[in-house]
Amino acid sequence: MFEGLLGGFANCFEPFNLLLLFLGTFLGLLVGALPGLSSPMAIIILLPVTYSLEPLPALLTMIGVYVGTKLGGSFSAILLRTPGTPAGACTALDGFPMAEKGQSGLALGYATYASFFGGVTSWIIAVTCIPFISGIALKSSNADIALIAIMGLVMVSAFTRGSMLKGFIGVCIGLLIGSIGMDRTDAIERFTFGSIDLLSGVPFAAALVGLFGFAVVISDLSLMKSSSELVTTKFKIELPSTLDFLKRWRAWSVGGFFGSIIGAVPGVGADGATWLSYGTVKNNSKNPENFGKGEPDGVVAPETANNATTGGTMVPMLTLGIPGDASTAIMIGALYLHGLQPGVTLMKTGAEVVYGMLAGLLLAGVFMFIIAMGAIRFFVYVLRQHRSILFPFVLIFATMGAFASYNEFFPVYVAIFLGVFGFIMEERGFPVVTIVLGVILGPIIEYNTRVALQVANADWTTFIDTWPRILMIGIIVFLVFNEVKQGLSRQKLSKQNI
Amino acid sequence: MLLSDKEKREKKSDLVKDILIGFFFLIISVGAFFAYNPADAPLDVGTDGMNFATYPLGVASLLTILVLIYLITSFKKFFSAQQDYNFFKYLNQSIQDNKSLYFKRILTVILLTVYALILGEINFMLLTSVFLFAVFYLYERRDYFFMITLSLLGGGFSYALFVYFLKLPI
Numbered sequence: 001m002f003e004g005l006l007g008g009f010a011n012c013f014e015p016f017n018l019l020l021l022f023l024g025t026f027l028g029l030l031v032g033a034l035p036g037l038s039s040p041m042a043i044i045i046l047l048p049v050t051y052s053l054e055p056l057p058a059l060l061t062m063i064g065v066y067v068g069t070k071l072g073g074s075f076s077a078i079l080l081r082t083p084g085t086p087a088g089a090c091t092a093l094d095g096f097p098m099a100e101k102g103q104s105g106l107a108l109g110y111a112t113y114a115s116f117f118g119g120v121t122s123w124i125i126a127v128t129c130i131p132f133i134s135g136i137a138l139k140s141s142n143a144d145i146a147l148i149a150i151m152g153l154v155m156v157s158a159f160t161r162g163s164m165l166k167g168f169i170g171v172c173i174g175l176l177i178g179s180i181g182m183d184r185t186d187a188i189e190r191f192t193f194g195s196i197d198l199l200s201g202v203p204f205a206a207a208l209v210g211l212f213g214f215a216v217v218i219s220d221l222s223l224m225k226s227s228s229e230l231v232t233t234k235f236k237i238e239l240p241s242t243l244d245f246l247k248r249w250r251a252w253s254v255g256g257f258f259g260s261i262i263g264a265v266p267g268v269g270a271d272g273a274t275w276l277s278y279g280t281v282k283n284n285s286k287n288p289e290n291f292g293k294g295e296p297d298g299v300v301a302p303e304t305a306n307n308a309t310t311g312g313t314m315v316p317m318l319t320l321g322i323p324g325d326a327s328t329a330i331m332i333g334a335l336y337l338h339g340l341q342p343g344v345t346l347m348k349t350g351a352e353v354v355y356g357m358l359a360g361l362l363l364a365g366v367f368m369f370i371i372a373m374g375a376i377r378f379f380v381y382v383l384r385q386h387r388s389i390l391f392p393f394v395l396i397f398a399t400m401g402a403f404a405s406y407n408e409f410f411p412v413y414v415a416i417f418l419g420v421f422g423f424i425m426e427e428r429g430f431p432v433v434t435i436v437l438g439v440i441l442g443p444i445i446e447y448n449t450r451v452a453l454q455v456a457n458a459d460w461t462t463f464i465d466t467w468p469r470i471l472m473i474g475i476i477v478f479l480v481f482n483e484v485k486q487g488l489s490r491q492k493l494s495k496q497n498i
Numbered sequence: 499m500l501l502s503d504k505e506k507r508e509k510k511s512d513l514v515k516d517i518l519i520g521f522f523f524l525i526i527s528v529g530a531f532f533a534y535n536p537a538d539a540p541l542d543v544g545t546d547g548m549n550f551a552t553y554p555l556g557v558a559s560l561l562t563i564l565v566l567i568y569l570i571t572s573f574k575k576f577f578s579a580q581q582d583y584n585f586f587k588y589l590n591q592s593i594q595d596n597k598s599l600y601f602k603r604i605l606t607v608i609l610l611t612v613y614a615l616i617l618g619e620i621n622f623m624l625l626t627s628v629f630l631f632a633v634f635y636l637y638e639r640r641d642y643f644f645m646i647t648l649s650l651l652g653g654g655f656s657y658a659l660f661v662y663f664l665k666l667p668i
Contacts, residue, residue: 165568169523172561176530176554183550188539190554191530214610221602221637388637392630393652395610400660403617407667412614420607428519446553450546458547 005127008355012363017057021360024061025367028068029375032088033076039069039327055338055353060360062334066327067364070270070307071115071372078107078299080390081216087270087306089212089433090278094291094298101294105238110296111303112372113245114252118304119365121256122263122311127358143452143462147472148262148272149441154479157434164483170430174438175445177202184443185450197410206402206411207418207439211432213398214419217391219426240296251281251297255304262305263312270309271440274302283479310361318346318354511588513576520569527565530558605636622661622668627653 011017032039043062053061073088078095091111098107140148157167180191181201192198245252255277262273281301282291291298317328335341340350347354402415422432456462464470534554535541543549593600613629631649639645660666 165564165571169561169564169568172557172564173523173526175557176526176561179554179557185546186539186544186550188535188550189537190534190550192536193533194536218603218606221606222599388634388639389648391637392633395606395633396626396630396652396656399610399614399617400656400666403668404660404664404666409614409617412617413611416607416610416614419610423603424519424522428515430519442557449553450544450548453546453548454544458545 004351004355005359007352008357008359009363011056011352011356012060012359017060017356017360018363020053020057021060021064021364022367022371024064025068025364026064026371026375028065028070029072029075029368029371030068031065032069032072033375039066043327043330055335055340055350056356058338059331059334059353059357060364062327062331063357063360064364064367066331067119067307067310067361067368068371069327070119070310071112071303071368072375073306074111074115074299074303075108075376078111079104080394081220087274087302087309089271089436090274090302091299091306093278093433094293094295097292097294098296098299103238103294106240106296107299108376109239110245110299112369112376113240114255114300114303115307115372116365116369117245117252118256118259118307119310119368120362121304122260122308123358123362123365124311125260126311126314126361141452142448142455143465143469144472146445146448146452147463147469147476149444149448151276151472151476153437153441153445154476157483163429164487166430167434170425170432170434171438173425174435174440175442176438177207177435178439178442179446184447197408201443202414202418202439203402203405203411204439206405206414207436209398209402209411210415210418211422211436213394213401214415215422215426215432217394217398218419218423221391245300248297248300250284251277251300252304254280255301255306256308259305259308260312263309264315270306271437273305273309273312275437277301277305307365310365314358314361318357510576510579511592513572513579516572517569517576520565520572523561523565524569527558527561530554530561534558602636606633609633609636618668623653623657625653626656 012021028039043065070087074091074095077088077092078099081092081096095107095111098104153171157164157171176191178201180198182189182199189199255273258277258280259270259273262276263270278291278298278301281297282288285291285295285297287295313328317332335346335350335353340346340353398415399412402411403409405411422435425435426432452462453460464473534551539550541549541551609629609632613625617625627649630652631645634645634649661668
């Protein structure tokens with residue numbers, strides 16, 4: 001193992017490979033920060049370019065993009081409340097209020113630190129504990145995955161400031177949107193209204209672009225006259241002190257733990273990990289009321305979790321050939337394209353590539369940290385400009401982001417529709433992030449529930465078969481009752497105010 | 499904490515908007531019961547005890563219940579508010595006060611839709627430059643030299659990035 005890893009580092013340090021890894025990370029940061037352009041999209045776009053390369057340089061470029069987008073997504077989330085990636089949406093909850101308070105430099109500093117820490121943590125876990133983590137991931141049955149996803153949805157509803165009811169309504173609308181198209185189990189169309197374009201469902205990129213790109217621009221037009229006051233003219237990156245970061249051990253340890261473990265669970269990906277980490281840290285905080293108003297822990301937890309998934313997702317991908325998320329699914333495709341066989345035999349047939357990728361994962365984290373320091377300045381310069389300059393470009397990039405997902409115009413129309421819909425919801429206090437989580441996790445819940453029930457011959461007690469499942473159901477029930485209790489007491493207070 | 503008359507009026511107008519959006523969601527949730535099966539496929543139950551309709555109908559049922567709770571709560575709040583209130587008068591006043599903002603929002607959506615509809619029909623760089631200029635104008639920039647320069651540069655950059663570099667088939 002150790003020798004293989006040393007060989008991997010030696011391969012990565014070849015100038016051409018190092019250059020591609022660096023460029024990939026830079027591109028990842030850039031793409032991640034641009035609303036609507038996500039990591040899978042950037043990797044897909046890069047795929048034809050990497051055809052002509054050897055397997056390792058091609059995959060190193062993709063790993064660079066993959067790692068870079070994780071942090072890049074937080075740039076626009078913090079500075080513009082327009083997350084570049086789905087996982088960045090969670091960071092916006094506290095990152096943007098921090099920026100509004102004039103602490104944008106510090107918020108970005110926390111995000112950079114946390115991302116780097118999350119990446120290194122998960123890398124150590126991935127490299128040293130591969131047998132252990134892959135064992136857990138392998139044991140995750142469909143019932144477990146369904147319950148983890150449901151837990152994520154309940155968590156996100158709990159994040160809704162003021163009203164859990166609004167959170168649940170948003171989640172349900174997201175679940176309905178996620179069920180549009182061909183049913184995966186029975187292959188029967190649902191909610192397609194006769195449209196062939198809707199057979200494959202609502203394009204996910206379009207949902208992101210619409211709900212996080214267009215909706216935010218339409219909403220924030222009210223701020224048009226005020227040029228960005230998020231940053232000062234003499235901007236200085238404020239990395240938190242080591243002591244301050246260490247004091248936030250709950251946030252980064254929870255983020256690192258959830259990111260690494262959930263990243264290793266196929267299909268859930270970084271989105272679930274960030275929300276779970278955020279919810280856990282918020283619920284265990286001494287000051288939960290500060291969350292959503294610019295609490296640094298609200299940036300540290302999701303950002304650590306976000307980057308910690310990079311190591312976690314590599315485990316099932318490299319050991320079992322199972323993708324942890326969309327980006328690693330595309331990387332598996334790239335392995336096939338380069339004549340390698342992903343799966344349990346990959347460690348034997350392509351050990352050089354596997355160890356090279358693992359080494360590249362750590363180096364990409366280092367590059368990410370270094371580049372981010374400069375890139376933050378660049379983005380702050382861009383974002384310091386008047387909104388009347390920024391918003392038209394956001395509209396163009398978001399439109400292209402929707403188009404590039406399918407290379408068709410249909411996702412653009414869907415994005416515009418969802419943009420207007422998202423704006424109306426946001427105006428009435430329904431957080432659009434709940435819809436997006438519903439869209440992401442809905443198909444995962446449905447598919448895994450059905451497969452679990454098929455295996456158990458339609459016996460629903462399969463969901464309380466094991467202690468971890470009972471624990472997860474316990475957490476879900478506790479969260480719902482806790483929120484209902486809090487909601488009722490809030491209602492009493494508001495009655496007194498009228 | 500007691501609210502001022504103005505705050506009470508604004509609160510009541512918010513409650514009216516809550517009720518309206520509640521009905522909007524109710525239409526979506528009830529509509530889901532009629533639109534879930536466009537192909538009129540048979541509802542055969544599989545070995546998992548479910549079929550393709552179980553999940554969407556389950557979600558639609560849950561949404562209906564939640565929206566009804568939301569509507570009942572909003573109505574209760576509305577009727578418990580004592581302030582005399584004319585929604586249409588308030589709406590009219592609100593439109594007068596925020597005419598420019600509503601105009602910008604509606605025109606942004608229209609411009610974006612037109613841009614998306616004719617994308618691919620007209621030269622990408624030219625169309626993007628024109629779109630950028632139009633949106634700059636809509637957002638009340640009047641420094642024409644800067645607007646034209648930035649529109650052309652933006653169009654050129656977008657072309658280089660999306661068409662030349664990223665090879666998008668636009």
